[in-house]
Amino acid sequence: MSHTRKGRARALQGGATIEDIAASVDACLLCGSCEPVCPEGIGIASMNMEQRSKLNKLRTNYPPWYPKPSGINTRIKDNALHNSIILIAGEYPGFDIKAHSNVIKLLGGNKKVSLAADDGRDIAGLLEAGLPVSQDRIDNFIRPLRHADKLVVPEGLLHVPLRKWLSGKKVIGIGEALLSSAHIRKALGPEDLYIIECRGYHSDYERLVKFYDRLRKETGCQTNLDLQRIAIPTGASSLQAKKDVEAAGCLEQARWIIRGRSMKRIVVEDIADLDVFQRVADVPVIHISQFSGDNS
Amino acid sequence: MHIPVFERGIIPPDPVAPDSLKGIPRQKTNPSRWQGDNWQDFVRDLQSRGVTVCEGRADCSVFMTDAGGVAYSLPHGVVRPNSAEDISKVLRAAQAHRVPVTTRGGGLTTEGESVAFGGLLLDMSSMNRVLEINSDAMTVRTQAGIFWHQLAEILRRDNLDYLSAPLNLTASVGGTLGVGGIDVNSPRLGCSADQAVVLQVVTPTGDIVNCSERENPDLMERVLFGYGQFGVITEATLKIRKFTPITIQYFYYSSLRTAIEDLQFIAREDASDYSGILTILDRAITLLVAFDSDEREREFNTRWKRSLRGHGEAGFGLRMAGHYTMHPWRIKEAAYIIGRRFKLFPEFWRPEFMHHGKIIDRTVVFSRAVWKFWGGPQMVIPDLSSKAEKFVEAVERGNAVCRKYFRHYTLYCVGIKLRGRLPRYEMSCIPPDASDIAYGCEFEPMLRGTNYSRDYLQSFKNEIYDIGVDMGLSYYRFGGMMKGYIRRAMGDELVDKHLAMKKAADPAMVLNAEVIF
Numbered sequence: 008m009s010h011t012r013k014g015r016a017r018a019l020q021g022g023a024t025i026e027d028i029a030a031s032v033d034a035c036l037l038c039g040s041c042e043p044v045c046p047e048g049i050g051i052a053s054m055n056m057e058q059r060s061k062l063n064k065l066r067t068n069y070p071p072w073y074p075k076p077s078g079i080n081t082r083i084k085d086n087a088l089h090n091s092i093i094l095i096a097g098e099y100p101g102f103d104i105k106a107h108s109n110v111i112k113l114l115g116g117n118k119k120v121s122l123a124a125d126d127g128r129d130i131a132g133l134l135e136a137g138l139p140v141s142q143d144r145i146d147n148f149i150r151p152l153r154h155a156d157k158l159v160v161p162e163g164l165l166h167v168p169l170r171k172w173l174s175g176k177k178v179i180g181i182g183e184a185l186l187s188s189a190h191i192r193k194a195l196g197p198e199d200l201y202i203i204e205c206r207g208y209h210s211d212y213e214r215l216v217k218f219y220d221r222l223r224k225e226t227g228c229q230t231n232l233d234l235q236r237i238a239i240p241t242g243a244s245s246l247q248a249k250k251d252v253e254a255a256g257c258l259e260q261a262r263w264i265i266r267g268r269s270m271k272r273i274v275v276e277d278i279a280d281l282d283v284f285q286r287v288a289d290v291p292v293i294h295i296s297q298f299s300g301d302n303s
Numbered sequence: 304m305h306i307p308v309f310e311r312g313i314i315p316p317d318p319v320a321p322d323s324l325k326g327i328p329r330q331k332t333n334p335s336r337w338q339g340d341n342w343q344d345f346v347r348d349l350q351s352r353g354v355t356v357c358e359g360r361a362d363c364s365v366f367m368t369d370a371g372g373v374a375y376s377l378p379h380g381v382v383r384p385n386s387a388e389d390i391s392k393v394l395r396a397a398q399a400h401r402v403p404v405t406t407r408g409g410g411l412t413t414e415g416e417s418v419a420f421g422g423l424l425l426d427m428s429s430m431n432r433v434l435e436i437n438s439d440a441m442t443v444r445t446q447a448g449i450f451w452h453q454l455a456e457i458l459r460r461d462n463l464d465y466l467s468a469p470l471n472l473t474a475s476v477g478g479t480l481g482v483g484g485i486d487v488n489s490p491r492l493g494c495s496a497d498q499a500v501v502l503q504v505v506t507p508t509g510d511i512v513n514c515s516e517r518e519n520p521d522l523m524e525r526v527l528f529g530y531g532q533f534g535v536i537t538e539a540t541l542k543i544r545k546f547t548p549i550t551i552q553y554f555y556y557s558s559l560r561t562a563i564e565d566l567q568f569i570a571r572e573d574a575s576d577y578s579g580i581l582t583i584l585d586r587a588i589t590l591l592v593a594f595d596s597d598e599r600e601r602e603f604n605t606r607w608k609r610s611l612r613g614h615g616e617a618g619f620g621l622r623m624a625g626h627y628t629m630h631p632w633r634i635k636e637a638a639y640i641i642g643r644r645f646k647l648f649p650e651f652w653r654p655e656f657m658h659h660g661k662i663i664d665r666t667v668v669f670s671r672a673v674w675k676f677w678g679g680p681q682m683v684i685p686d687l688s689s690k691a692e693k694f695v696e697a698v699e700r701g702n703a704v705c706r707k708y709f710r711h712y713t714l715y716c717v718g719i720k721l722r723g724r725l726p727r728y729e730m731s732c733i734p735p736d737a738s739d740i741a742y743g744c745e746f747e748p749m750l751r752g753t754n755y756s757r758d759y760l761q762s763f764k765n766e767i768y769d770i771g772v773d774m775g776l777s778y779y780r781f782g783g784m785m786k787g788y789i790r791r792a793m794g795d796e797l798v799d800k801h802l803a804m805k806k807a808a809d810p811a812m813v814l815n816a817e818v819i820f
Contacts, residue, residue: 010361010365014365017364017365017366017367017368018360018361018362018364018365019364020364020367021360021361021363021364021365021367021377022360022364023359023360023361023364027359027360027361028361031361044671046671046674046675046679047680216655217654217655220654220655224658233456234452234455234456234459234664234666234667235452235472235664235667235671236655236656266460267460267461268460
């Protein structure tokens with residue numbers, strides 16, 4: 008039996024052990040949507056990561072989708088980056104080096120924007136799984152970023168830790184970064200369904216709910232926000248989905264998001280959503296980095 | 304520890320401290336309460352019929368309390384049914400083995416009605432699918448474990464909405480129909496239960512029966528407002544309507560009586576689509592009036608608005624300033640009211656929920672505010688419901704009790720349109736002497752930041768409930784821990800009549816047995 012976040016708290020209060028609720032703790036996709044709607048203001052997603060961490064100390068058999076629990080200490084040599092904006096984006100199918108160049112161009116060009124060599128992907132994976140990340144690895148990751156004013160980070164799971172590690176830096180998602188340009192916003196219209204990346208959105212909800220509300224009112228585009236203005240996740244970025252996108256429920260979620268909607272295009276912020284929506288929708292699906300800013 | 308097995312009917316020695324009980328016969332402290340008899344046989348029976356019973360500590364602990372947070376207990380096991388057939392199997396086995404079954408939707412009861420004191424808990428939230436939307440007949444057929452908020456999400460894709468539902472995001476359809484369900488449009492549209500057209504019900508003996516006002520009407524009348532005594536609602540066909548954003552007007556009062564009289568005037572005249580009173584203590588009383596259309600609002604402005612005695616915010620602010628200037632020793636109270644106003648009201652105007660000056664998704668806006676400003680781990684909300692003529696006195700007496708017990712509290716008053724004298728209203732939250740429109744008031748202390756003992760909270764609730772007994776009123780919540788009031792409030796004759804009906808429908812008295820009888 009799976010439990011909601013509140014159910015897990017109740018179970019623990021009632022004397023259940025963390026191992027008793029392991030299936031439920033592992034099932035969470037860490038979309039973060041529970042946090043903004045929690046009436047008590049509890050940091051639920053981070054609690055879940057802590058619970059995974061506790062669980063990991065007790066178990067020897069990890070779920071099949073876990074990253075390797077040890078031996079990961081990627082060290083990518085990266086000099087300090089001196090531009091005011093740094094894009095922290097790794098290469099993925101559909102979001103390759105060419106797409107990075109386009110994003111950099113849209114954000115102001117090479118004189119203003121740098122691309123970090125280290126995308127911190129392994130750190131995100133370890134954090135999500137509740138596995139330890141060495142301080143050395145974190146230092147290596149953030150060292151080149153210290154001169155920047157703004158970090159553009161497509162991986163939403165890294166937003167909260169980056170704000171903690173580099174306090175004072177503005178950490179935003181790729182959607183917000185690009186949509187700050189009027190050219191890009193003009194490319195959106197009422198026949199677009201715009202899929203907001205959930206983890207970054209929910210980590211800075213009070214600010215971003217206003218940002219995307221303005222976007223919706225200005226462009227008329229549809230979004231994946233529900234009636235509570237929570238971004239309905241596909242879960243495609245989760246570790247579970249990387250192992251099996253269907254078993255993680257991503258396709259079902261995507262079908263629910265598009266159900267009953269009239270649209271001619273789907274635009275996704277999260278590159279992992281590209282494949283998911285392409286599999287369930289009969290309209291073109293593009294990543295926001297594919298906007299050129301003038302002919303979209 | 305080894306616990307020896309004894310033959311049924313033999314009283315064993317106490318396995319924990321047998322020496323201390325020498326010469327003292329072991330007796331059940333409450334022989335009328337189920338003591339776990341036949342549980343294993345019951346579970347084996349269900350397993351043989353393909354029904355999974357979860358008995359783990361984690362599975363059961365999830366349901367150890369309800370929104371009230373005062374009643375605590377664990378079921379022996381939990382079933383998350385997938386169909387009416389599953390529930391039928393559960394209830395047939397429960398009758399055979401005399402095992403109590405407690406149903407639970409969102410768990411939003413406040414007196415422990417959805418807490419299982421042993422036995423089986425049916426977690427209805429697993430049955431949460433919308434089965435059919437009929438936009439010609441303007442109905443939706445849904446499984447009853449769905450939360451109203453989920454239903455709204457689905458209906459909205461077709462620009463539709465339900466009629467009325469509690470202002471709470473996690474109330475389930477089935478649970479609501481079983482107790483009534485009140486919204487700020489209830490003065491016009493009635494209770495949520497009155498929106499039900501057809502129900503699929505599993506009776507306490509396990510029969511799966513459809514009922515409506517034409518088909519099995521007696522069952523329909525027993526199940527609606529029936530507090531789960533006469534069957535488990537598994538599917539409901541409900542009336543729906545086109546979705547509309549709403550406009551809201553606020554009127555401010557410093558007199559409860561005047562505000563209630565104006566609320567009743569609006570309800571009587573059908574002057575608005577939504578109306579209700581929310582207060583900060585009994586000093587700042589807000590009458591909320593809202594409209595589905597510009598035409599309705601224009602009509603209100605033209606015909607009725609000038610008759611209301613409430614003030615606009617600026618005018619009321621000046622009056623309050625004058626009052627507290629004359630009563631400077633109450634400055635803390637003034638500060639509380641001002642602080643509350645500045646925290647609470649912006650929640651109703653959040654830009655992401657507004658469009659062209661209208662509130663969209665009113666359910667979300669109100670429910671979020673309810674959770675944020677009135678919610679908490681413990682919800683103490685005794686209430687009274689009365690006919691129009693007695694309502695002012697009931698609220699004023701309840702308000703005096705609130706003043707006596709708490710520094711900070713709020714009152715929520717709303718009208719409930721009745722559909723004549725339907726049998727379903729008998730022994731329900733609808734007061735027996737009400738006609739046309741009944742009125743309800745919730746008395747809710749603000750508990751945050753102060754620890755009150757359970758006895759203190761119970762004493763407060765008892766004093767509110769005593770008002771109901773004294774004045775011949777009813778209550779929205781009269782089950783669970785306050786079932787002791789039922790005979791005092793409603794009389795032996797009526798309670799015995801319903802008890803006889805319950806025994807006929809539920810021979811082993813297993814379905815939600817702890818709630819009422």
